[in-house]
Amino acid sequence: MPAAGAKVLIRDKILLEATRHFAARGFEGTTVQDIADAVGIRKPSLLYHFPSKEELRQAVLEGMLEHWNRALPGLLAAASSGEGQFEAVVGELLGFFTADPDRARLVVREILDRPTEVKRLLATAIRPWIDVVADHIRRGQSQGRIRPDVDPEAYVVHIINLVLSGVATHHSLGVVSDERQQRELIRLAKSGLFLHESSEPTRGAET
Amino acid sequence: MPAAGAKVLIRDKILLEATRHFAARGFEGTTVQDIADAVGIRKPSLLYHFPSKEELRQAVLEGMLEHWNRALPGLLAAASSGEGQFEAVVGELLGFFTADPDRARLVVREILDRPTEVKRLLATAIRPWIDVVADHIRRGQSQGRIRPDVDPEAYVVHIINLVLSGVATHHSLGVVSDERQQRELIRLAKSGLFLHESSEPTRGAET
DNA sequence: CCTACCGATCGGTAGG
């Protein structure tokens, strides 16, 4: 095997183990030694690939941000239809984080550990997408498909929170099965958004 | 300053500052020195009151658990009526954590940092209360007041999650105001639970 | 509640 490609592999292995450890024990609760041990190299060798613990954190987070910068535009632009799009976006969100719950735990930890940095990142990189979804909701409201009492921005934040924190804490709680929890999440999100409902025609709910 | 009552006061001040720091930076991210500095004493003096950092963590958590062991029985037993009780329990939950968001952040961190311990605690101390609420929901379902498709246990877990994580992360996100976020949370929780819809006037109508 | 101090471990560097 050519030695040229090996460097990339070890870098990825470091990122993988760093994600695992940061997610499970937090950035402060993880030592560079822990990660080096998990990778199977010495501490100074790890610090050759990532010159500081802080830069390792950044690299781990950038990997996740990259995913969403790629996935979100397509998801939100393509569909454009109400309920189908809703399923697609929430499904993608749930799928991404349940595929590796460490991602959700990492994001929740980052929100708690570095509020100011997250706030800045959110304002520039995530807020625009929240607004796009909120506008979709407002359009649905004027068309009578979506409950008029929904607060679009607040609703979107709650759903993201529900998915993120739900996945992050699920295994620590173990009250109900993954499947029941996810099914109920989608039911809750839908019943709080759409007006029509399968068996309940809402007539004269409001004056 | 009277010396007699001072010992109790300093203990409480240590607990207060420990809560603040553990909530903001995590247990591993906080040093005993940090807390001692905030209190205004030396590190060994703090360690006289709480013989180890670990015992300080336990004391902080016990204070919170005590509150709920006192409050929950009354809340759940007294009311017994559907929607009124729902408002009371969710209101108490929201009120307790919004009164001091550090509490919410502390609990979320504990769930992430110590999954096994939390699981044990949940099974013995919290699970019974979830079951009580779930049974209330099932009774409401058989009476036709509550949506038949609600998964009681999963629903309760989601609502707790929504309150806890919502409060814990709110100031780090700053997307919408506290008030809008809380109002939408209650709307979302209600619309996902009850069949009839609004028996009370919706104040502050927009449009 | 303090000063003085401990061994262990932290993130990181030198130098090959």
Place this chain on the structure above:
DNA sequence: CCTACCGATCGGTAGG
């Protein structure tokens, strides 16, 4: 990618 090693800081103790 390694061995050897650094100053700083960690939680905690001794002893008053």
